[in-house]
Amino acid sequence: MEPTVILFAIESGVKLGRKTYQVLLDETRERPLFLPLGDLFGDVKEATARIFFAREENRFLVEEGGPYAGLSGKALVDAYRTILGINEQLGNVGSVADEAVDTVRQLHAFEQHKNGYGSNPPVQRLLGTMVEVGMDYFSANSQAIGRNSSARQLIHAFVAGLDEVDFAENELADIAGEVLLAGLKVFGQNTSLVSSDERIQILLGGVTGALIDHFASLQSELSKIIGRNYFQRATGSILSGTAKAAAENGNLFSVGNGARKNLVRTILRQILTGLSGQEDLLTNDALETLIQTALVTAAESPELFSGSPIVQDLIEKTLETFAARPINAILSPASLVPLLQIALETFKENIPSLLDPNGRHGQYIADGIAAMAHGLAMGRKPGRLFSTGQITDLAEIVFNEISKYPEKMFEGIEGGPKQTLLAQSIASLMAALGEDPFRHLSSRGLLDLIALVLQVSAQNADKLIDTRSQDPGTNLLHVLLRELTAAVEDGHDARKLFSREVFLETARRVVPIASSNVEPFLNGKAQLIYRSVQLALHLAHGKFQNRINGDTLPKIIETLLTRMMAEEHFTEDAKMVESAVDMALRSL
Amino acid sequence: MNQMNQKLRRFKAFLLLALAVALVSSCATMSYRDIQRDFNEAVRADNVRIESVDALGAMASNSQMLYEQVILNLTDDFIHSLPTELKPNAYAIRSVAQWRTGKLPEARLSAEEGLKLNNVHESPRDAMVLRMIPALIIDQELNHKFQQSGRTISEQQYVDGEYQMGFLKALRELDSAMELAEPGTPPGILHYLHFHRYRMLQNWRIVIAGIDDFAAIDRAHREAEKALGDSMTEAINSQVDKVPAGSPLRDLMERL
Numbered sequence: 001m002e003p004t005v006i007l008f009a010i011e012s013g014v015k016l017g018r019k020t021y022q023v024l025l026d027e028t029r030e031r032p033l034f035l036p037l038g039d040l041f042g043d044v045k046e047a048t049a050r051i052f053f054a055r056e057e058n059r060f061l062v063e064e065g066g067p068y069a070g071l072s073g074k075a076l077v078d079a080y081r082t083i084l085g086i087n088e089q090l091g092n093v094g095s096v097a098d099e100a101v102d103t104v105r106q107l108h109a110f111e112q113h114k115n116g117y118g119s120n121p122p123v124q125r126l127l128g129t130m131v132e133v134g135m136d137y138f139s140a141n142s143q144a145i146g147r148n149s150s151a152r153q154l155i156h157a158f159v160a161g162l163d164e165v166d167f168a169e170n171e172l173a174d175i176a177g178e179v180l181l182a183g184l185k186v187f188g189q190n191t192s193l194v195s196s197d198e199r200i201q202i203l204l205g206g207v208t209g210a211l212i213d214h215f216a217s218l219q220s221e222l223s224k225i226i227g228r229n230y231f232q233r234a235t236g237s238i239l240s241g242t243a244k245a246a247a248e249n250g251n252l253f254s255v256g257n258g259a260r261k262n263l264v265r266t267i268l269r270q271i272l273t274g275l276s277g278q279e280d281l282l283t284n285d286a287l288e289t290l291i292q293t294a295l296v297t298a299a300e301s302p303e304l305f306s307g308s309p310i311v312q313d314l315i316e317k318t319l320e321t322f323a324a325r326p327i328n329a330i331l332s333p334a335s336l337v338p339l340l341q342i343a344l345e346t347f348k349e350n351i352p353s354l355l356d357p358n359g360r361h362g363q364y365i366a367d368g369i370a371a372m373a374h375g376l377a378m379g380r381k382p383g384r385l386f387s388t389g390q391i392t393d394l395a396e397i398v399f400n401e402i403s404k405y406p407e408k409m410f411e412g413i414e415g416g417p418k419q420t421l422l423a424q425s426i427a428s429l430m431a432a433l434g435e436d437p438f439r440h441l442s443s444r445g446l447l448d449l450i451a452l453v454l455q456v457s458a459q460n461a462d463k464l465i466d467t468r469s470q471d472p473g474t475n476l477l478h479v480l481l482r483e484l485t486a487a488v489e490d491g492h493d494a495r496k497l498f499s500r501e502v503f504l505e506t507a508r509r510v511v512p513i514a515s516s517n518v519e520p521f522l523n524g525k526a527q528l529i530y531r532s533v534q535l536a537l538h539l540a541h542g543k544f545q546n547r548i549n550g551d552t553l554p555k556i557i558e559t560l561l562t563r564m565m566a567e568e569h570f571t572e573d574a575k576m577v578e579s580a581v582d583m584a585l586r587s588l
Numbered sequence: 589m590n591q592m593n594q595k596l597r598r599f600k601a602f603l604l605l606a607l608a609v610a611l612v613s614s615c616a617t618m619s620y621r622d623i624q625r626d627f628n629e630a631v632r633a634d635n636v637r638i639e640s641v642d643a644l645g646a647m648a649s650n651s652q653m654l655y656e657q658v659i660l661n662l663t664d665d666f667i668h669s670l671p672t673e674l675k676p677n678a679y680a681i682r683s684v685a686q687w688r689t690g691k692l693p694e695a696r697l698s699a700e701e702g703l704k705l706n707n708v709h710e711s712p713r714d715a716m717v718l719r720m721i722p723a724l725i726i727d728q729e730l731n732h733k734f735q736q737s738g739r740t741i742s743e744q745q746y747v748d749g750e751y752q753m754g755f756l757k758a759l760r761e762l763d764s765a766m767e768l769a770e771p772g773t774p775p776g777i778l779h780y781l782h783f784h785r786y787r788m789l790q791n792w793r794i795v796i797a798g799i800d801d802f803a804a805i806d807r808a809h810r811e812a813e814k815a816l817g818d819s820m821t822e823a824i825n826s827q828v829d830k831v832p833a834g835s836p837l838r839d840l841m842e843r844l
Contacts, residue, residue, distance in 0.1 A: 028617055029673045029711060031624055034631035035780055036688050038724065041734050044790050044844050047797035054805035062802055109628065112713045114774040
């Protein structure tokens with residue numbers, strides 16, 4: 001199709017030129033129409049059965065004394081079916097209606113002319129739609145019709161970019177019209193986001209193609225209605241997201257490369273398919289952000305993203321996670337896109353190490369989100385723990401660790417995301433902290449501690465985490481952490497030394513020491529952390545009350561723990577303990 | 589000089605008139621496209637009304653509302669304001685909407701108006717639809733009568749109701765419509781016609797089967813076949829055969 005013809009038609013339409021206005025008239029006259037199927041007066045099968053039994057040779061069957069006397073309706077149809085023994089031919093009465101509905105749905109609109117007699121219908125109907133949209137727009141924005149205007153450039157590029165889009169159905173041309181209209185609204189006054197004509201082609205062509213592909217894949221009438229409504233709401237955001245991605249990464253629209261040209265269409269289609277049925281979860285702004293991130297990520301490795309449904313898998317699997325109980329009570333829908341963003345960005349930065357050996361890369365990284373969410377949720381009462389911003393920070397921490405130790409973090413994945421080292425590590429900490437983790441830690445502190453336990457677990461995975469079980473209580477890591485929290489909760493702390501910061505600092509010092517040398521804890525001496533905290537508190541409220549404060553307390557606990565791990569009878573000698581504390585304080 | 593001025597004034601007047609005509613036509617065309625869109629929506633909702641899902645059930649009443657909207661917008665004045673090229677389509681759309689909303693005399697008039705247009709043959713699909721309307725109206729009238737009887741009638745009611753005559757007349761109207769087919773007529777619209785012929789034959793059988801006495805059913809059925817000059821089953825099957833395999837219309841006929 002020649003873009004200049006359409007532009008000329010639009011301009012002429014606006015200027016009311018009769019000759020080119022004919023283009024619109026022809027298209028309107030030849031517009032395909034749906035036509036009604038009319039009514040059936042009753043049930044065809046029942047009529048067939050009654051007429052069959054009414055035949056003289058069969059009538060005895062339904063007359064008084066006959067086996068089917070008094071039957072009517074479905075019972076008579078059943079009798080007929082029995083008599084003829086043609087169940088298969090008649091089919092199941094119940095399902096036929098459903099099949100008929102499907103068939104009705106497939107009915108196409110009726111063309112005005114036989115093929116070859118009118119103009120090429122798909123081209124013609126697209127032409128009409130474009131002219132219609134253009135006229136609407138320019139009528140309201142007469143200043144935009146200038147010879148070198150952005151809007152003019154946009155329409156030109158749009159039409160030229162539609163070469164590869166199949167407009168076999170009338171409704172699809174309407175969708176293209178909606179994209180153009182949204183494009184004019186978004187870029188009509190300002191194409192600075194996408195400065196090149198060819199880029200606009202790829203952008204608009206890709207968006208149109210994706211919307212049409214997605215729409216064509218929708219099966220039921222209801223889903224098509226929902227789809228159209230969604231497109232009307234979201235097309236502007238889809239275009240904006242795509243344009244911002246293009247502005248952020250020039251590679252996305254590198255011209256002359258087939259793989260890149262299809263990338264926009266492929267990724268957008270994956271996003272639409274991934275969100276299918278749950279589109280309302282995302283606001284327009286969130287959708288825009290998701291599209292931008294996905295496209296920028298995909299532009300880094302177009303062949304990989306074109307050849308594998310990474311984005312779709314990631315979205316679908318993450319939506320599953322968000323819908324699962326009790327995660328749906330812990331993560332708000334608003335955190336969906338930030339999580340997907342971080343997952344994609346981490347993937348982009350670490351593609352070689354984050355490729356799934358089985359090829360389902362999207363599912364693989366989605367497992368990271370699922371494991372994190374399960375780790376937070378396992379064994380807890382439902383309720384929001386973190387704000388969306390904090391969830392984003394947590395995801396950054398988690399994906400940072402995943403990128404460093406992918407194999408370790410996904411250890412146990414064969415049992416599902418809950419059983420992974422990642423989930424079990426987080427769950428071990430959360431279970432140790434109890435129902436209200438913020439009693440011991442600030443939000444930021446909790447995030448820092450999660451980062452710490454992930455690092456510690458990765459270093460000594462087989463000893464600290466039991467990936468054969470979903471119960472965090474079976475993990476040695478949990479036992480260590482529980483000792484710490486129990487000691488703080490049980491300890492006498494009249495001076496209130498254990499602030500949230502002190503707890504965090506203590507954990508930072510204690511956990512790595514204990515987890516690097518688990519022998520004393522494996523041998524039933526697991527009270528060492530508990531005892532070292534209790535002892536330090538005792539000293540801080542007694543002999544050393546003027547020398548130990550919140551700042552020095554963690555160091556004292558670390559010292560005591562180290563000594564207790566090294567010397568079994570260390571605490572039995574009070575002088576030795578005091579000397580060790582004294583030396584530790586002097587060294588500060 | 590005066591003559592020159594006069595010519596210029598005339599030219600300006602002509603230009604203004606031309607622009608005014610073009611402006612009116614342009615606006616009408618754009619509005620008309622919205623009406624076409626509403627009509628398509630109405631039919632889509634109409635055609636899925638057998639669906640039991642609530643959401644789509646709501647579409648059924650929506651179809652009536654949209655048809656009414658189409659009728660309301662397609663006034664005689666509006667159709668007259670349309671470019672000539674669009675008038676056959678406008679009459680076809682209006683008559684179908686009137687048929688589906690039970691405004692049968694109005695549907696008949698719209699169809700007649702449409703068929704009177706000199707350029708109706710330039711819109712072969714619309715011409716075929718307009719020509720089918722009388723048959724569809726008769727079918728609808730018979731349906732109304734049959735439904736009012738509670739779908740069970742006596743042999744006498746069958747005779748008095750002139751069902752046989754009605755169905756034969758409707759089928760003949762469809763035959764006449766078929767004669768309008770020309771090389772440019774799209775096959776789809778011919779399949780649509782065969783579908784309605786099939787549907788009317790089925791409706792006839794349903795009415796016969798609705799007679800409250802088996803012997804009378806047999807008599808009416810034989811009489812119908814005699815009038816048709818063919819076995820009813822054969823007549824129905826031949827309509828199915830005229831629609832190519834794989835067409836949704838054929839699938840529908842084979843499933844019903």
